[in-house]
Amino acid sequence: DIQLTQSPSFLSASVGDRVTITCRASQGISSYLAWYQQKPGKAPKLLIYAASTLQSGVPSRFSGSGSGTEFTLTISSLQPEDFATYYCQQLNSYPPLYTFGQGTKLEIK
Amino acid sequence: QLQLQESGPGLVKPSETLSLTCTVSGGSISSSSYYWGWIRQPPGKGLEWIGSIYYSGSTYYNPSLKSRVTISVDTSKNQFSLKLSSVTAADTAVYYCARHGIAAAIDYWGQGTLVTVSS
Numbered sequence: 001d002i003q004l005t006q007s008p009s010f011l012s013a014s015v016g017d018r019v020t021i022t023c024r025a026s027q028g029i030s031s032y033l034a035w036y037q038q039k040p041g042k043a044p045k046l047l048i049y050a051a052s053t054l055q056s057g058v059p060s061r062f063s064g065s066g067s068g069t070e071f072t073l074t075i076s077s078l079q080p081e082d083f084a085t086y087y088c089q090q091l092n093s094y095p096p097l098y099t100f101g102q103g104t105k106l107e108i109k
Numbered sequence: 110q111l112q113l114q115e116s117g118p119g120l121v122k123p124s125e126t127l128s129l130t131c132t133v134s135g136g137s138i139s140s141s142s143y144y145w146g147w148i149r150q151p152p153g154k155g156l157e158w159i160g161s162i163y164y165s166g167s168t169y170y171n172p173s174l175k176s177r178v179t180i181s182v183d184t185s186k187n188q189f190s191l192k193l194s195s196v197t198a199a200d201t202a203v204y205y206c207a208r209h210g211i212a213a214a215i216d217y218w219g220q221g222t223l224v225t226v227s228s
Contacts, residue, residue: 001172034214043205043218044156055216087156091212096169098146098158098209 002026002090006101012109017078021104023071023088032092035064035073039084048073083108111136113206113219121226127193131206131219138187139164144209145189147180149202150221161209162189196226
Protein backbone atom coordinates (compact mmCIF):
# COMPACT_ATOMS: atom_id res chain seq x y z
CA ASP A 1 0.00 0.00 0.00
CA ILE A 2 1.09 3.55 -0.71
CA GLN A 3 1.73 5.56 2.44
CA LEU A 4 1.68 9.35 2.61
CA THR A 5 3.69 11.25 5.20
CA GLN A 6 3.04 14.92 5.78
CA SER A 7 5.47 17.30 7.43
CA PRO A 8 5.27 19.08 9.68
CA SER A 9 2.33 17.68 11.65
CA PHE A 10 1.89 21.03 13.40
CA LEU A 11 2.81 24.45 12.13
CA SER A 12 2.56 27.77 13.91
CA ALA A 13 2.59 30.88 11.73
CA SER A 14 1.43 34.46 11.56
CA VAL A 15 -0.91 36.29 9.22
CA GLY A 16 1.06 37.29 6.15
CA ASP A 17 3.60 34.48 6.45
CA ARG A 18 4.47 32.16 3.58
CA VAL A 19 4.10 28.53 4.60
CA THR A 20 4.89 25.24 2.93
CA ILE A 21 3.57 21.78 3.79
CA THR A 22 5.24 18.68 2.37
CA CYS A 23 3.66 15.35 1.49
CA ARG A 24 5.90 12.39 0.68
CA ALA A 25 4.62 9.19 -0.91
CA SER A 26 6.16 5.79 -0.19
CA GLN A 27 6.27 5.11 -3.93
CA GLY A 28 5.81 7.15 -7.06
CA ILE A 29 2.29 8.38 -7.73
CA SER A 30 2.95 10.62 -10.74
CA SER A 31 0.75 13.69 -10.21
CA TYR A 32 -2.17 11.84 -8.65
CA LEU A 33 -2.26 13.96 -5.52
CA ALA A 34 -4.84 16.29 -4.02
CA TRP A 35 -4.81 18.74 -1.11
CA TYR A 36 -7.74 19.50 1.19
CA GLN A 37 -8.41 22.06 3.88
CA GLN A 38 -10.56 21.14 6.86
CA LYS A 39 -11.91 23.47 9.51
CA PRO A 40 -13.34 22.21 12.83
CA GLY A 41 -16.74 20.62 12.48
CA LYS A 42 -16.72 20.92 8.69
CA ALA A 43 -16.13 18.58 5.78
CA PRO A 44 -12.82 18.86 3.98
CA LYS A 45 -12.64 21.25 1.05
CA LEU A 46 -10.71 20.49 -2.12
CA LEU A 47 -7.93 23.02 -2.77
CA ILE A 48 -5.60 21.43 -5.31
CA TYR A 49 -5.90 18.41 -7.60
CA ALA A 50 -3.50 16.75 -10.02
CA ALA A 51 -0.74 18.02 -7.71
CA SER A 52 -0.81 21.59 -8.99
CA THR A 53 -4.23 22.50 -10.40
CA LEU A 54 -6.18 24.99 -8.33
CA GLN A 55 -9.81 24.02 -7.74
CA SER A 56 -12.31 26.58 -8.98
CA GLY A 57 -13.00 29.28 -6.41
CA VAL A 58 -9.86 28.65 -4.34
CA PRO A 59 -7.75 31.77 -3.77
CA SER A 60 -4.58 32.06 -5.82
CA ARG A 61 -2.42 32.32 -2.69
CA PHE A 62 -2.70 28.53 -2.56
CA SER A 63 -0.43 26.58 -4.88
CA GLY A 64 0.75 23.01 -5.23
CA SER A 65 3.78 21.44 -6.83
CA GLY A 66 5.61 18.16 -7.16
CA SER A 67 5.37 14.80 -8.81
CA GLY A 68 6.51 11.28 -8.14
CA THR A 69 7.06 11.02 -4.40
CA GLU A 70 7.42 14.58 -3.11
CA PHE A 71 4.76 17.25 -3.14
CA THR A 72 4.25 20.63 -1.54
CA LEU A 73 1.34 22.89 -0.71
CA THR A 74 2.29 26.55 -0.37
CA ILE A 75 0.23 29.40 1.00
CA SER A 76 1.91 32.57 -0.16
CA SER A 77 0.48 35.01 2.40
CA LEU A 78 -1.52 33.53 5.26
CA GLN A 79 -4.94 34.96 5.89
CA PRO A 80 -6.92 34.51 9.12
CA GLU A 81 -9.31 32.09 7.42
CA ASP A 82 -6.43 29.79 6.39
CA PHE A 83 -5.82 28.46 9.89
CA ALA A 84 -7.06 24.91 9.57
CA THR A 85 -5.87 21.33 9.09
CA TYR A 86 -4.53 20.33 5.69
CA TYR A 87 -4.51 16.83 4.21
CA CYS A 88 -2.92 15.36 1.13
CA GLN A 89 -4.51 12.40 -0.64
CA GLN A 90 -3.13 10.04 -3.27
CA LEU A 91 -5.31 8.78 -6.08
CA ASN A 92 -2.92 6.62 -8.02
CA SER A 93 -3.30 3.09 -6.82
CA TYR A 94 -5.40 0.42 -8.51
CA PRO A 95 -7.62 -1.01 -7.30
CA PRO A 96 -8.42 2.39 -5.84
CA LEU A 97 -7.15 2.95 -2.32
CA TYR A 98 -7.40 6.63 -1.74
CA THR A 99 -4.91 7.10 1.08
CA PHE A 100 -4.75 10.33 3.05
CA GLY A 101 -1.79 11.86 4.80
CA GLN A 102 -2.02 12.22 8.57
CA GLY A 103 -2.73 15.94 8.37
CA THR A 104 -0.95 19.20 9.18
CA LYS A 105 -2.56 21.51 11.69
CA LEU A 106 -1.81 25.15 10.93
CA GLU A 107 -2.20 27.34 13.99
CA ILE A 108 -1.92 31.04 14.65
CA LYS A 109 1.35 32.10 16.27
CA GLN B 110 -25.45 22.86 -7.12
CA LEU B 111 -24.74 19.27 -6.16
CA GLN B 112 -25.52 18.39 -2.57
CA LEU B 113 -24.95 15.21 -0.59
CA GLN B 114 -26.67 14.44 2.69
CA GLU B 115 -25.94 11.56 5.04
CA SER B 116 -28.68 9.99 7.12
CA GLY B 117 -28.89 7.14 9.59
CA PRO B 118 -28.68 6.26 13.28
CA GLY B 119 -26.22 8.22 15.38
CA LEU B 120 -25.81 5.41 17.88
CA VAL B 121 -25.03 1.79 17.14
CA LYS B 122 -24.39 -1.02 19.61
CA PRO B 123 -21.13 -3.01 19.52
CA SER B 124 -21.25 -6.07 17.23
CA GLU B 125 -24.21 -4.66 15.29
CA THR B 126 -24.27 -3.23 11.77
CA LEU B 127 -23.86 0.46 11.03
CA SER B 128 -26.11 1.61 8.18
CA LEU B 129 -25.98 5.01 6.50
CA THR B 130 -27.56 6.44 3.37
CA CYS B 131 -26.37 9.34 1.25
CA THR B 132 -28.97 11.22 -0.76
CA VAL B 133 -27.68 13.13 -3.77
CA SER B 134 -29.54 16.20 -5.00
CA GLY B 135 -28.81 18.68 -7.75
CA GLY B 136 -27.31 16.02 -9.99
CA SER B 137 -27.67 12.41 -11.10
CA ILE B 138 -25.93 9.57 -9.35
CA SER B 139 -26.01 7.78 -12.71
CA SER B 140 -23.41 10.09 -14.22
CA SER B 141 -20.79 8.03 -16.01
CA SER B 142 -17.99 10.33 -14.86
CA TYR B 143 -18.14 9.84 -11.14
CA TYR B 144 -17.78 7.49 -8.24
CA TRP B 145 -19.63 7.86 -4.96
CA GLY B 146 -17.72 7.13 -1.81
CA TRP B 147 -17.61 7.01 1.96
CA ILE B 148 -14.85 8.47 4.12
CA ARG B 149 -14.70 8.50 7.90
CA GLN B 150 -12.87 10.48 10.55
CA PRO B 151 -12.60 9.32 14.18
CA PRO B 152 -12.88 12.19 16.68
CA GLY B 153 -9.67 14.21 16.67
CA LYS B 154 -8.02 12.01 14.06
CA GLY B 155 -7.40 11.92 10.32
CA LEU B 156 -9.39 10.82 7.29
CA GLU B 157 -9.85 7.23 6.17
CA TRP B 158 -11.35 6.25 2.80
CA ILE B 159 -13.82 3.38 3.28
CA GLY B 160 -14.84 2.61 -0.28
CA SER B 161 -16.57 3.81 -3.43
CA ILE B 162 -19.23 2.68 -5.87
CA TYR B 163 -20.02 3.41 -9.51
CA TYR B 164 -23.61 3.80 -10.61
CA SER B 165 -23.39 0.42 -12.35
CA GLY B 166 -22.68 -1.20 -8.99
CA SER B 167 -18.93 -1.71 -9.27
CA THR B 168 -17.35 -1.26 -5.87
CA TYR B 169 -13.88 -0.66 -4.44
CA TYR B 170 -13.17 -1.06 -0.74
CA ASN B 171 -10.35 -0.23 1.61
CA PRO B 172 -8.66 -3.62 2.18
CA SER B 173 -8.49 -2.91 5.91
CA LEU B 174 -12.30 -2.78 6.08
CA LYS B 175 -13.29 -4.92 3.11
CA SER B 176 -14.48 -7.92 5.12
CA ARG B 177 -17.03 -5.76 6.96
CA VAL B 178 -18.12 -3.21 4.35
CA THR B 179 -20.88 -3.22 1.77
CA ILE B 180 -21.66 -0.19 -0.37
CA SER B 181 -24.72 -0.23 -2.60
CA VAL B 182 -26.48 2.18 -4.94
CA ASP B 183 -30.14 2.89 -5.68
CA THR B 184 -30.25 4.95 -8.85
CA SER B 185 -34.06 5.24 -8.71
CA LYS B 186 -33.75 7.16 -5.44
CA ASN B 187 -30.45 8.87 -6.30
CA GLN B 188 -28.97 7.36 -3.17
CA PHE B 189 -26.08 5.16 -2.14
CA SER B 190 -25.60 3.37 1.14
CA LEU B 191 -22.97 2.05 3.52
CA LYS B 192 -23.19 -0.98 5.75
CA LEU B 193 -20.40 -1.75 8.20
CA SER B 194 -20.84 -4.95 10.18
CA SER B 195 -19.54 -6.11 13.56
CA VAL B 196 -18.77 -2.59 14.73
CA THR B 197 -16.64 -1.76 17.75
CA ALA B 198 -15.80 1.46 19.54
CA ALA B 199 -12.99 1.93 17.01
CA ASP B 200 -15.65 2.54 14.35
CA THR B 201 -16.90 5.63 16.16
CA ALA B 202 -16.37 8.45 13.70
CA VAL B 203 -17.86 11.17 11.55
CA TYR B 204 -18.89 9.47 8.33
CA TYR B 205 -18.86 11.51 5.12
CA CYS B 206 -20.33 10.64 1.77
CA ALA B 207 -18.64 12.16 -1.23
CA ARG B 208 -18.21 12.28 -5.00
CA HIS B 209 -15.01 11.77 -6.94
CA GLY B 210 -13.90 11.05 -10.47
CA ILE B 211 -11.90 8.02 -11.52
CA ALA B 212 -8.43 8.49 -10.02
CA ALA B 213 -9.57 12.01 -9.24
CA ALA B 214 -10.01 14.18 -6.18
CA ILE B 215 -13.11 14.39 -4.02
CA ASP B 216 -14.89 17.52 -5.18
CA TYR B 217 -18.15 17.26 -3.27
CA TRP B 218 -18.66 16.17 0.32
CA GLY B 219 -21.66 15.70 2.56
CA GLN B 220 -21.69 17.57 5.83
CA GLY B 221 -20.86 14.40 7.75
CA THR B 222 -22.72 12.48 10.41
CA LEU B 223 -21.33 11.31 13.75
CA VAL B 224 -21.88 7.66 14.49
CA THR B 225 -21.06 6.50 18.00
CA VAL B 226 -20.63 2.82 18.81
CA SER B 227 -21.64 2.23 22.39
CA SER B 228 -23.88 -0.02 24.41
